[in-house]
Amino acid sequence: MWYNDSSKEIMINFFILHKDCSYLVSFAIFVLLCLLPRPVNADIIEKLNVPGVALTFDTCETTAPSQFDEKILSYLIKEQIPFTVFITGKFAIRNKERLREIARLPFVEIENHSFYHYLHMERLNADKIKKEVMDIDELVRKMIGKKTKYFRFPGGNYDARTLKQIEDMNFKVVHWTFPSGDPDQKITPARLTNWVVSKTRPGNILIFHINGRGYSTGDALPDIISSLRKKGIKFVKLEDGGL
Ligand SMILES: [Zn+2]
Numbered sequence: 001m002w003y004n005d006s007s008k009e010i011m012i013n014f015f016i017l018h019k020d021c022s023y024l025v026s027f028a029i030f031v032l033l034c035l036l037p038r039p040v041n042a043d044i045i046e047k048l049n050v051p052g053v054a055l056t057f058d059t060c061e062t063t064a065p066s067q068f069d070e071k072i073l074s075y076l077i078k079e080q081i082p083f084t085v086f087i088t089g090k091f092a093i094r095n096k097e098r099l100r101e102i103a104r105l106p107f108v109e110i111e112n113h114s115f116y117h118y119l120h121m122e123r124l125n126a127d128k129i130k131k132e133v134m135d136i137d138e139l140v141r142k143m144i145g146k147k148t149k150y151f152r153f154p155g156g157n158y159d160a161r162t163l164k165q166i167e168d169m170n171f172k173v174v175h176w177t178f179p180s181g182d183p184d185q186k187i188t189p190a191r192l193t194n195w196v197v198s199k200t201r202p203g204n205i206l207i208f209h210i211n212g213r214g215y216s217t218g219d220a221l222p223d224i225i226s227s228l229r230k231k232g233i234k235f236v237k238l239e240d241g242g243l
Pocket residue numbers: 058059060061113117153154155
């Protein structure tokens with residue numbers, strides 16, 4: 001950049017030395033590109049770096065106590081399909097036995113969806129944000145003996161400060177490629193299947209809910225999986241997604 005005297009000097013010398021017009025044009029373009037404001041890199045991960053597809057399931061806190069959706073869980077376990085659960089604090093405590101059982105399976109990954117699932121973490125102060133991430137991380141570590149490494153913001157809401165703080169804590173923030181819409185009570189299994197199958201491409205991160213709020217997910221999942229398999233898609237845990 002040209003903000004100090006030596007840089008200016010180099011630039012002036014360059015102009016003197018290279019009077020050739022084509023040089024000048026290329027140089028001017030180069031300078032312009034350097035001076036253009038660069039887009040701020042939002043480091044939210046929305047795609048994998050491998051051709052597989054990641055099935056991710058959130059256990060968002062609900063007003064009424066919720067349990068694992070056994071229709072979804074038993075299907076995935078029976079078929080041994082790799083999947084990732086984004087877990088919250090109260091849900092983990094309430095479902096600790098089941099969580100321990102599934103975490104032992106080699107095709108299951110447990111990740112961090114905050115402790116209390118505040119829908120607007122960007123409104124919390126730094127201490128509270130740290131607590132939200134670390135409390136559930138420690139709980140998961142105690143329960144399954146493994147640290148979480150990926151974080152998903154409740155409701156997908158964040159700002160630059162919150163994102164930076166969580167990244168500085170060595171977590172990668174992972175959202176999704178497109179919303180499945182499964183918390184919508186009006187969506188039928190057929191509609192959910194059509195939507196997800198038509199939108200999914202290799203490398204996508206799919207999001208569903210496994211806390212009873214994916215109303216049609218349990219019914220739709222076998223069709224979604226078999227349709228995607230017919231398209232040649234393989235499923236991977238997030239940690240195998242090259243992130
Ligand atoms: Zn959530």
